[in-house]
Amino acid sequence: MLNSQCKPIFALFKINLNKKLEPLKSVADMKPGESAVISGFLDETLSVKLLEMGFLPGTAVRFNFTAPLGDPVCVSVSGYDLSLRVQEASTIVILN
Amino acid sequence: MAAKKIKVALAGKPNSGKSSLFNQLTGLNQKIGNFPGITVDKRTGLCHLSDQVQAEIIDLPGIYSLYPRTLDEKIVAEIFADQHGPHYPDCVVLVADATNLKNCMLLLTQLMDLRLPTVLALNMMDLAAQSGQSIDVQELSASLDVPVVMINARTGQGIQDLKKILAGPVKASSKPVFQIDEEIKPLVAQIRSRFRLTTDYEAYQYLQQTENLIFLSQADRDFITQLAKAEKFFPHKYQGAETVTRYGFIQDLLTKVTLKTSDPEWKKFSHRIDRVLTHKVWGYLIFLSVLFLIFQAIFAWAQIPMDFIDNSFAGLSNSLDRLFPEGPLFDLITQGIIPGIGGIVIFIPQIAILFACISILEESGYMARVVFLMDKIMRQFGLNGKSVVPLISGMACAIPAIMATRTIENWKDRLITIFVTPFMSCSARLPVFTILVALIIPEDKLFGFFNYQGLVLMGLYLLGFFAAIISAFILQFIIKTEERSYLIMEMPTYRKPKWANVGYTIVEKTKSFVFEAGKVILAISVVLWVLASYGPPEQMNQAEAVVLVQASKQTLTEAEIQDRVAAYKLEHSYAGIIGKGLEPMIAPLGYDWKIGIALVTSFAAREVFVSTIATIYSLGSTEDQTTIKTQLKSEINPQTGGPRYTTAVGLSLLVFYTFAMQCMSTLAVVKRETKGWKWPLIQLVYMTAVAYLSAFIIFQSLS
Numbered sequence: 069m070l071n072s073q074c075k076p077i078f079a080l081f082k083i084n085l086n087k088k089l090e091p092l093k094s095v096a097d098m099k100p101g102e103s104a105v106i107s108g109f110l111d112e113t114l115s116v117k118l119l120e121m122g123f124l125p126g127t128a129v130r131f132n133f134t135a136p137l138g139d140p141v142c143v144s145v146s147g148y149d150l151s152l153r154v155q156e157a158s159t160i161v162i163l164n
Numbered sequence: 165m166a167a168k169k170i171k172v173a174l175a176g177k178p179n180s181g182k183s184s185l186f187n188q189l190t191g192l193n194q195k196i197g198n199f200p201g202i203t204v205d206k207r208t209g210l211c212h213l214s215d216q217v218q219a220e221i222i223d224l225p226g227i228y229s230l231y232p233r234t235l236d237e238k239i240v241a242e243i244f245a246d247q248h249g250p251h252y253p254d255c256v257v258l259v260a261d262a263t264n265l266k267n268c269m270l271l272l273t274q275l276m277d278l279r280l281p282t283v284l285a286l287n288m289m290d291l292a293a294q295s296g297q298s299i300d301v302q303e304l305s306a307s308l309d310v311p312v313v314m315i316n317a318r319t320g321q322g323i324q325d326l327k328k329i330l331a332g333p334v335k336a337s338s339k340p341v342f343q344i345d346e347e348i349k350p351l352v353a354q355i356r357s358r359f360r361l362t363t364d365y366e367a368y369q370y371l372q373q374t375e376n377l378i379f380l381s382q383a384d385r386d387f388i389t390q391l392a393k394a395e396k397f398f399p400h401k402y403q404g405a406e407t408v409t410r411y412g413f414i415q416d417l418l419t420k421v422t423l424k425t426s427d428p429e430w431k432k433f434s435h436r437i438d439r440v441l442t443h444k445v446w447g448y449l450i451f452l453s454v455l456f457l458i459f460q461a462i463f464a465w466a467q468i469p470m471d472f473i474d475n476s477f478a479g480l481s482n483s484l485d486r487l488f489p490e491g492p493l494f495d496l497i498t499q500g501i502i503p504g505i506g507g508i509v510i511f512i513p514q515i516a517i518l519f520a521c522i523s524i525l526e527e528s529g530y531m532a533r534v535v536f537l538m539d540k541i542m543r544q545f546g547l548n549g550k551s552v553v554p555l556i557s558g559m560a561c562a563i564p565a566i567m568a569t570r571t572i573e574n575w576k577d578r579l580i581t582i583f584v585t586p587f588m589s590c591s592a593r594l595p596v597f598t599i600l601v602a603l604i605i606p607e608d609k610l611f612g613f614f615n616y617q618g619l620v621l622m623g624l625y626l627l628g629f630f631a632a633i634i635s636a637f638i639l640q641f642i643i644k645t646e647e648r649s650y651l652i653m654e655m656p657t658y659r660k661p662k663w664a665n666v667g668y669t670i671v672e673k674t675k676s677f678v679f680e681a682g683k684v685i686l687a688i689s690v691v692l693w694v695l696a697s698y699g700p701p702e703q704m705n706q707a708e709a710v711v712l713v714q715a716s717k718q719t720l721t722e723a724e725i726q727d728r729v730a731a732y733k734l735e736h737s738y739a740g741i742i743g744k745g746l747e748p749m750i751a752p753l754g755y756d757w758k759i760g761i762a763l764v765t766s767f768a769a770r771e772v773f774v775s776t777i778a779t780i781y782s783l784g785s786t787e788d789q790t791t792i793k794t795q796l797k798s799e800i801n802p803q804t805g806g807p808r809y810t811t812a813v814g815l816s817l818l819v820f821y822t823f824a825m826q827c828m829s830t831l832a833v834v835k836r837e838t839k840g841w842k843w844p845l846i847q848l849v850y851m852t853a854v855a856y857l858s859a860f861i862i863f864q865s866l867s
Contacts (some may be wrong), residue, residue: 112400113648119407120229121652122267132333133434137445137540140651147426148264149655156652 095143096158098131104162105129106145111159122146123160167218171213171251172330175240176259176269178226179529180657181287184317185259186223187668189327194668196676203575203839204236205676213331222251228267230274230305230369231403233650233684235575238376246379247362256282259317259324261427263657265299269414270407273341276310276367281334284312289321291657299373304421309337317597320663341413342406351395355388362766370846392583403668427492434529434657441533449539453532455556462514463591463750469513476504496690500695504689507654507769510680511563511829515677516670518557518564522571524668525553527661531571532653539651545633546640547584548577549651555581555632558588559625562830563681566837568675576645580636582837583847586830587632589625589822592770596821597624599774599789603796604814619816628822633855677833684832692739692828696776699737707732724782731782739764743830753820753856754813754863756801763826770826812866816859822853 098104106125109115122145124130130144139154166334176182186194190209197206207223214630232238256275260268267288275282286292286301305312311329314320344352344364348371356367362817368375374388440446483504488494499504523533535549542551550572557565565585572578589597598621605617698704711728718729734740743761750760758780766773774792779797798807825831835843 112404114650115409116400117233117650117652119404119411120231120270122411124408124411133438133442134393135442135536135540136447139540140536142438142442142536142655146264146266148267149431149657150530150652151655152652153650154537156650163570 087123093163094156094158095129095131095160095162096141098129098135098162100131103128103130106160107163108161110161114156114159118156118160120151121150122148129160129162168212168216169218169220170254172219172223173222173251173253173257175224175226175244175256175258175271176226177228177261177654179654179670180226180259180261180268181317182226183222183668184560184662184665185257185287185315185323186221187283187665188317188320188323188818189221190221194672196672198839199239203837204239204314205570205672207672211327214265217331219330222253225272228586229270229407231373232376234573236573241369241373241376242379244275244280245366245373245377247366249379253735254281255330257285258282258331259285259287260300262286262288262314263297265418266411266414271408272308272310273410273413275364276337277310277340277342277363278369279336279365280364281336282310283326283329284308284310285317285322285332285342286312286314287747289314289322290316291659295426295430296424297422298424300421300423305416307339307417307420309339316467331577332347342409345405348402350395351391353399354391354690358387359384364743368394371397372403376817382620397764398601416579423584431657431789437658438533438655440532442536447533447537451534458553459560460555461517461521461555462564466517466560470510473506473510473513477502479507481506495697499726500690500693501686504686504693507532508678508685508690511561511860512674514561515564515567515674518568519670519673520666522553522568524661526547527665529656529658532655535651535653536655538613543649545636546577547636548572548574548581550579551581554585555588558585558590559631561590561592562586562676562827563833565679566830566833571839576640576643577649579643579838579843580639582834583639583843584632584636585851586825586827586851587628587635587823587848589628590827592827593624593821595599595771596766596773597621597818599796600809600814600818600821602789602793603809604811624818624822627819630767633848647705656855676836680836681829681832683769684835685829688832689768692765694789695742696734696737696739696765699733699740703736704733707736723772727779727782730779734776734779752860752864753866754810754816756808759817767828769829773821773826790818810867814861815866816863819862820855820859822855823851823858825851 075142083162089137093104094110095104095106106127108110108125109118124146127146132142132144132149134141135151140151141154141157142151143157144150174182174186186207186209189211193211194207194209197208204225209221211219211221213219216478224243225236227237227240230242230244243253244251244256246252251695258268258272258275260272272282272284286299286307301312311334313322313326313327313329317323325655342365348368349364350520351371352364352367355361355370359367361367362368369579370380371392374380374385374392377385380388387820434549441450481498484502485494485498488498492787522531525534531550532663534552537549538552539549542549547555551569553571554565554568557568562585565588568584569578569581569585572581600610601617601620605620610616610619707729711725711732714728715725740757742764743759744757746760747755747757747765750763755763758777761780762773762776765776777796778792782794783791783795796809797807800806801808801810831844831848834847835841838844
């Protein structure tokens, strides 16, 4: 079901759905100080907003730190710092 | 010769320095108005560009792209898409943060495709220079075919250049950026010809944002929706693709014009501050101290100017009273209107101080960190990280607190915060609380240490706090909205606040309170004054005769007779009649008609309860607590023969005043902030119901 929902987005960013080797990693799985490359999104509505804010597939994202209670998180992308909720971060798929 | 007048809109992302530029261009020639349908204030102002050209500058809500994320952002797409609308600009200034050009350019490329004449203002050039970044501005301007000016909106550098460019006609860029997908070109062509639009991209916006463009008639919107449905058009998919294409263009352009990229180390200082301010111990401690400071400022420091205002207006009222001859019209002026205006002006110190604090928090970049720290906790109650500041301020006064909710972007979060803030026990409740607590709670100490009266008082504050939190929790399931709650928020680099901007914020907030909420407050206070001073003439005129008859049996001083006349008049005024009419309704709470009158008059402000009680018990206009307390203690309830103010009655009243929306000024401010009477009325009914039920339960279970 997840596949059918996400197909248009994956298609948009040319992600091969047949190559399901390992579970997808998202920004929410990153550790402070870690960097990765954005590869796609899991939520269509949210992806439009994230793209506008500079979360572009192929660009680097750096995980800076989390809030004291673990949520939200602070990341650097496209040259500036942003905070987003863990739930939102988990929709950004990364490669590393 | 009359100067030519053009309309200039300021657009750009939040934190790009739009407001600073607006203040630089317009100075104090600012006007606050309303956009229809949304709650963002419309800030407009006049600016003298050259001898021939004058500009009306309009400051738009901060946005990243034409596709809105919040209800309030819709207005921007609407203004830019409606060529015949009243706000359609002749020219747009896109204010860009030069330290982070990439995100700012997205909107610029959209404006280019709409063929709107645009000037790119590169703001914060000082910071960009600090970061080591260097851009070939001429190349940038040539590649975009858009005039580019370097400005520093904080110091005013470059403003003259910007004015010069705006005065000469600005041409629209001839460079298209985004090509509409071949598949939907026929669709766009149909819309374009039907609405006779100048660009394909404008037609494309009609297609993308049909529901947001409220200037279109329902028939027109249906036409587009039908068309989109027939062609299986999915807005989101295309929006994503559009953004990716635009960023592709921007990236290429920036690679071409960037002479030197910024040194990644330049934000090190900001990051170092973050390590302390978002630390799990220090972060909260510092935030608590900041909150305490704000609270202290509006609770205690504001008291000095407030007392001054209070005394000045009382003095003015008295001296005019002596000057004017007697007569209903003069009474209306000296006792109705002047105190009414005083009742508005009295809030200015608190509003000014709170907004000074808030704008310092916003300007310095700390507010984003407050949200970062508090979001997880507040979200569980349907509130926003930014709700903390209004809620705490609400413990001093709900009026500035509710105005402070403006900083919450999400409409639902803001509405819930507005709705629950009046539950926080404000300083106007304190006089009511102290007199009633002193009356019914013994002065003993628990374990010889904790003062019972203090404990009860603290309990009342906690009660208000929990009422706010629980109501917020329930409301998040009741209020429905299409707007999704996001927290994708920029963490701006820390900087020193610009004091002029703080000043403009204070002026703006004070003005909008005085002229918008003020009208309602004045009207209601005059009505309340009339109710309490006038009654059916036959009884009001008898007042002195009746009292003199009573007095003849006792020996009373002149002052005592005056006090009795005042009490008699209040009893037989319209407010008295309403209070008596309320008696059957409030009897289950343990109140008599005298308390009923106090409930009516204290709708003006809660502390009026004390002065009304003093008048009605013939104590004159004393506010001396011991006198009132002694009098209330000796009051006998004729039905029981025992004291009138039993513990049950006292607690019932305390709980009632903790929960009830006994404040017309709050209602007036809620009306202004929500742009309508719907929410203040729901709030009034809800809070009164909660107050009534709680007081009922308390009284019935204790008596």
